Every structure is written in C-alpha cells, then in structure tokens.
Amino acid sequence: MxxxxxxxxxxxxxxxxxxxxxxxxxxxxxxxxxxxxxxxxxxxxxxxxxCPDPRFVMTPADFRLTDSLRKTLRKKGWQVTCDQAFEIVMRSCAAVQREGQTSTWITEPMIAAYTELNRLGIAHSIEVRWEGELVGGLYGIAIGRLFHGESMFHTRTDASKVAFAHLVQRLSSSGYVLIDCQLSTPHLASLGAFHISRDDFLAIVHRERDLVPPGNAWTNPSSAGS
The missing domain is CATH 3.30.70.3550 (Leucyl/phenylalanyl-tRNA-protein transferase, N-terminal domain)
Incomplete structure (x- = not known):
C-alpha cells in the first residue's frame, strides 16, 4: 500500500x-x-x-442537550477550560482502555505532532476539572469552519459529555458548521452524531476549509458557565 x-x-x-x-x-x-x-x-x-465511507459527523445544532445533561452542567464543581493542558489531555486519552484495542493509537509521535499543532493554533483541547482535578477532556483540529474531533476521555461520570457540551457551545457561537466525528460510536450517537456519505463530507470539507469563522472559539481559556 x-x-x-x-x-x-x-x-x-x-x-x-x-x-x-x-x-x-x-x-x-x-x-x-x-x-x-x-x-x-x-x-x-x-x-x-x-477517509471512511460513510463519515460520522454532527452539526452544532444537532447536539442533544438532554434534561439530564443540563442538570449535570449546572453542578457547581465543574471548571472547564480551553488549551490549558493540551498534552495532558492527549496522554489521558491515550491511557483509556478501549474495547477491542490492546494498545493505544495515540503514540508518542502522535502526541508530539499534535502538541506542535496546538502550539501553532491548529489543534485545540477542552479540559474539564472537578473541584480542581482533571477528570475529562477532548482534543481535535480546527480548519476553516470545521472541527475534526480526535479523542476524548473521562475519569468522572459525564465529564466527557461536559467537555463536548462546552465544545459545541464554543463552536456554535463562533460560526462553525460541522464536527467531524470520523467513526461511529454509541457515545457520540447518543449526543446527536449521524452518518453522511463520504462524497457529501468531502464536498463540505472543500467548501468550508478556507472559510474563516466569524468568531474565535479559542480566545477565552475559560468556558462560560464553568
């Protein structure tokens, strides 16, 4: 190959x-x-x-903010930030034991490469702390008006959902149109992700990759409501 x-x-x-x-x-x-x-x-x-077919995606408008998640988000112990611990989030994602995998795909070269992209302002992380302890987060790549999600983790119940909710809030308020979830998972499906054809996905990529979002999703390190 x-x-x-x-x-x-x-x-x-x-x-x-x-x-x-x-x-x-x-x-x-x-x-x-x-x-x-x-x-x-x-x-x-x-x-x-x-570049799989179909592609698993979500629009910010399709995010399912359930009553249960609203209640979780209102809890006072959460502190949510952006780009404050990118490498730590990646390493925490790498440490997650995933069904059907005997080792992580987030290798040391991957960590070094994406940490450099974070330094360049292309890769971003959301960190979730509970009473000061890092308990969840996610990271991905922002290009044009698209966010390509890479991985997430949690060590406290619902912490990854809290991270995703804050990501969606940032993307929605800044004019992003699509979250690329790549491959299907039940967790992301429960949050509102769905399949589209590869041809449709590539058409969106080609249309959106050079467009500048009207807002900057990554300027404020602390998320509203955290």
Missing part, C-alpha cells in the same frame, strides 16, 4: 486505510485534514491514513 501524498480520498476503501506510512509533520497533517483524511495507528500496526 503506498504512502499517502495527495491521492484522491474519494477512492479510498469504504472501511480501511487509504495508505500507510509517512511522517506526522505539521504540513502533512494539515494537508491530510484539508483533504478529509485523518491518521490512525491500529494496535501493533504502522501509521495509516483513513
């Missing part, structure tokens, strides 16, 4: 890697996301580049 350069993601396998190998240099990662491709390292395998 060839190394990915600028191949057409529309011709990728529906459920499998488009290519393997290559570097995680910032320019390469940025080019991949701008093409609708994301990197992934399956357990014990080399770096792979994916």
């Amino acid at each position: 060839p190394e990915w350069t600028n191949g057409d993601p529309a011709n990728a396998p529906r459920r499998g890697a488009l290519a393997r190998g290559g570097s995680l240099a910032p320019a390469r990662l940025l080019a991949a996301y701008r093409a609708g491709i994301f990197p992934w390292c399956l357990s014990g395998q080399s770096l792979e580049w994916w």
Whole structure:
C-alpha cells in the first residue's frame, strides 16, 4: 500500500486505510485534514491514513442537550477550560482502555505532532476539572469552519459529555458548521452524531476549509458557565 501524498480520498476503501506510512509533520497533517483524511495507528500496526465511507459527523445544532445533561452542567464543581493542558489531555486519552484495542493509537509521535499543532493554533483541547482535578477532556483540529474531533476521555461520570457540551457551545457561537466525528460510536450517537456519505463530507470539507469563522472559539481559556 503506498504512502499517502495527495491521492484522491474519494477512492479510498469504504472501511480501511487509504495508505500507510509517512511522517506526522505539521504540513502533512494539515494537508491530510484539508483533504478529509485523518491518521490512525491500529494496535501493533504502522501509521495509516483513513477517509471512511460513510463519515460520522454532527452539526452544532444537532447536539442533544438532554434534561439530564443540563442538570449535570449546572453542578457547581465543574471548571472547564480551553488549551490549558493540551498534552495532558492527549496522554489521558491515550491511557483509556478501549474495547477491542490492546494498545493505544495515540503514540508518542502522535502526541508530539499534535502538541506542535496546538502550539501553532491548529489543534485545540477542552479540559474539564472537578473541584480542581482533571477528570475529562477532548482534543481535535480546527480548519476553516470545521472541527475534526480526535479523542476524548473521562475519569468522572459525564465529564466527557461536559467537555463536548462546552465544545459545541464554543463552536456554535463562533460560526462553525460541522464536527467531524470520523467513526461511529454509541457515545457520540447518543449526543446527536449521524452518518453522511463520504462524497457529501468531502464536498463540505472543500467548501468550508478556507472559510474563516466569524468568531474565535479559542480566545477565552475559560468556558462560560464553568
């Protein structure tokens, strides 16, 4: 299988890697996301580049803010911040034991690469603390009016939902139009994510990747209501 350069993601396998190998240099990662491709390292395998069909996505308007989650968000112990502990959030995501995986795909090279993207203002994290202790969070890539979610974690019940709710609030108020959830999970489906075809997803990527959101979702390190 060839190394990915600028191949057409529309011709990728529906459920499998488009290519393997290559570097995680910032320019390469940025080019991949701008093409609708994301990197992934399956357990014990080399770096792979994916563009699955269908694609799992969510619009900020489709986020399901249930009565139960509203009640959770009103609890006084939460402190929610942005871009204050990016590498720690990544390492916490890497430490999560996931069903069907014997090791994490968030490798040391991945952590180094995305931490550099955070320094460049491209990758972002949401941190959730309960009474001062980090108990949840997520991270991803912001390009144009799209946010490509990568991973999330929690060590306290509902902490990842709190992180996602605050992410949606930031994205919605700043003019983002889509959250790329990549692959289907029951957790994200419960929050309102759904499938669209790869062709539709790539059309959105091409339309939105060069548009500047009217607001800056990442300026204020503390989320409103936290």
